Amino acid sequence: MGNVTLLELFLEFLKIGFFMFGGGYGGIALMYKELVEIKGWVSNEEFTSLLGIAESTPGPIAINSATWIGYSLGGLPGSILATMGVVLPAYLVILTVVTSLRPYMSNEVVRIVFRGINAAVVALILYAFIKVAKSTLLTxxxxxxxxxxxxxxxxxxxxxxxxxxxxxxxxxxxxxxxxxxxxxxxx
The missing domain is CATH 1.10.286 (GTP Cyclohydrolase I; Chain A, domain 1)
Incomplete structure (x- = not known):
C-alpha cells in the first residue's frame, strides 16, 4: 500500500465527500487537487484514465473513483473505506436536509446561500473540465x-x-x- 494508511485513505475521502458540492462532476476538481496535486497519490495520467473508467462504468463517478483509488492504494479494505468515506457525508447531509432544513428551503437567506453554492459548483465543474481537457486533448x-x-x-x-x-x-x-x-x- 505504500505510504498511505487505511485511516488516511478513509479520512481523505471523508473530507472530499463533505465538500463535494455539485455531485461527482463538481467533486472532480476537489479530488484532482487533493489526490494529484496535494497528496500525490495518483499521477495526472492515472487520474485522467480513472475518470474515463469511472464515467464509463455503472454508478456515480465519485463513488467509482473512490472505489478505484481506494483499491489501488489499499486493496479491498482501501476500496471499501474510500467508498464509505466519500458516501457517508452525502448521506448525512441529505438526512440533515430532509429532516431539518426542508421547512426553510423557501427562506430568502437559504436561497441566497444555495445561489452561491450553485455558482461555485459551476466553477468547480469548469475547473475539472480544464484539468482533464489539458491532459486528454493536448499531447x-x-x-x-x-x-x-x-x-x-x-x-x-x-x-x-x-x-x-x-x-x-x-x-x-x-x-x-x-x-x-x-x-x-x-x-
Missing part, C-alpha cells in the same frame, strides 16, 4: 493539440448538445470511433 510533447482526441471531443459534444443523444450512446460511439481510427486506419 505531452510541447503541449500541442491531440487532433484525434480533439475531433472525438467535438463529435461527442455535438452529439450531446445539438443531437441531444444519450450520454451512454456518446460514450459507446466515441470508444468505437477511437478503436476504428487506431485499428482500421492506423491513426
Amino acid at each position: 505531452s510533447v510541447g503541449f500541442s493539440l491531440n487532433l484525434i482526441a480533439f475531433a472525438i471531443f467535438i463529435v461527442a459534444f455535438i452529439l450531446l448538445y445539438i443531437g441531444n443523444q444519450h450520454p451512454i450512446i456518446v460514450i459507446i460511439v466515441s470508444a468505437l470511433v477511437s478503436v476504428l481510427l487506431k485499428y482500421v486506419f492506423g491513426i
Whole structure:
C-alpha cells in the first residue's frame, strides 16, 4: 500500500465527500487537487484514465473513483473505506436536509446561500473540465493539440448538445470511433 494508511485513505475521502458540492462532476476538481496535486497519490495520467473508467462504468463517478483509488492504494479494505468515506457525508447531509432544513428551503437567506453554492459548483465543474481537457486533448510533447482526441471531443459534444443523444450512446460511439481510427486506419 505504500505510504498511505487505511485511516488516511478513509479520512481523505471523508473530507472530499463533505465538500463535494455539485455531485461527482463538481467533486472532480476537489479530488484532482487533493489526490494529484496535494497528496500525490495518483499521477495526472492515472487520474485522467480513472475518470474515463469511472464515467464509463455503472454508478456515480465519485463513488467509482473512490472505489478505484481506494483499491489501488489499499486493496479491498482501501476500496471499501474510500467508498464509505466519500458516501457517508452525502448521506448525512441529505438526512440533515430532509429532516431539518426542508421547512426553510423557501427562506430568502437559504436561497441566497444555495445561489452561491450553485455558482461555485459551476466553477468547480469548469475547473475539472480544464484539468482533464489539458491532459486528454493536448499531447505531452510541447503541449500541442491531440487532433484525434480533439475531433472525438467535438463529435461527442455535438452529439450531446445539438443531437441531444444519450450520454451512454456518446460514450459507446466515441470508444468505437477511437478503436476504428487506431485499428482500421492506423491513426
